[in-house]
Amino acid sequence: MKIEVLGAHNTETDRARLPCLLVDDVIALDAGGLTSSLTLTRQQAVKSMLLTHHHFDHTRDLIMLAANDTAPPSTVEVYGLSETLEVVYLYLLDGKMYRDYTAWPSKEAPRLLLKPVAPLQQLMVQGHTVMPVSVSHSVPSVGFLIRGESGGSVFYAGDTGVGLDECWRQIAPEVMFIEVTGLNRMEENMLRLRHLTPDLLVKELLLFRQIRGYIPRVIAMHIPLNYEDELRSELSAASKQLEMELEVAYEGLVIEV
Ligand SMILES: [Zn+2]
Ligand SMILES: [Zn+2]
Numbered sequence: 001m002k003i004e005v006l007g008a009h010n011t012e013t014d015r016a017r018l019p020c021l022l023v024d025d026v027i028a029l030d031a032g033g034l035t036s037s038l039t040l041t042r043q044q045a046v047k048s049m050l051l052t053h054h055h056f057d058h059t060r061d062l063i064m065l066a067a068n069d070t071a072p073p074s075t076v077e078v079y080g081l082s083e084t085l086e087v088v089y090l091y092l093l094d095g096k097m098y099r100d101y102t103a104w105p106s107k108e109a110p111r112l113l114l115k116p117v118a119p120l121q122q123l124m125v126q127g128h129t130v131m132p133v134s135v136s137h138s139v140p141s142v143g144f145l146i147r148g149e150s151g152g153s154v155f156y157a158g159d160t161g162v163g164l165d166e167c168w169r170q171i172a173p174e175v176m177f178i179e180v181t182g183l184n185r186m187e188e189n190m191l192r193l194r195h196l197t198p199d200l201l202v203k204e205l206l207l208f209r210q211i212r213g214y215i216p217r218v219i220a221m222h223i224p225l226n227y228e229d230e231l232r233s234e235l236s237a238a239s240k241q242l243e244m245e246l247e248v249a250y251e252g253l254v255i256e257v
Pocket of ligand 1: 055137
């Protein structure tokens with residue numbers, strides 16, 4: 001399975017894009033920096049999208065993916081919790097902000113087909129086995145465990161705070177993409193907003209090891225550009241503590257799982 005990081009930050013500039021991973025060229029995980037990262041031909045290859053939650057930095061480019069038409073028009077499946085799809089439909093696809101792409105060019109063959117998922121209900125998406133698993137963010141959110149045809153598995157957590165023990169009991173991936181949004185000194189605020197700091201990530205990973213007996217390859221993302229350097233040094237200190245390398249995602253990183 002090929003995983004390509006299209007957006008590794010929670011800041012958008014000329015050199016940083018919003019959260020988005022691309023799996024085997026056909027499945028987008030979140031839609032932060034999706035269209036701004038891909039040529040039109042590559043956008044047309046994206047057939048499905050998995051949304052972790054409705055926050056704008058994770059859903060924004062789904063409108064542009066739909067608007068950047070294909071010829072002939074094809075349908076992109078959009079998977080997410082019903083709560084997520086409701087908000088996306090209400091605010092991004094209401095026909096006022098822009099077109100309602102769930103009914104355009106026609107109701108029978110729309111550009112976007114919204115497909116609700118439920119936690120722990122496994123589904124098949126473009127030949128991949130996908131399981132949504134609840135995480136602990138400020139709005140209803142799931143991470144996705146994805147297994148490719150060749151057997152490798154990856155967990156994309158999306159945005160989450162602490163309290164992942166139930167999630168850890170459901171998954172045993174080889175690679176995990178997880179957010180680290182705040183510096184250690186911002187812990188109080190991050191706990192309130194339900195995000196992670198390097199110290200909080202260490203605690204969650206130690207809990208993972210206690211439950212599952214190992215720690216997977218971990219790649220941090222959702223990085224704020226403002227204090228990226230400081231965050232990177234806190235993550236290397238955390239790596240020493242865990243005696244493993246906590247990697248930091250960047251736009252253009254490609255891994256094989
Ligand atoms: Zn969020
Ligand atoms: Zn976010």
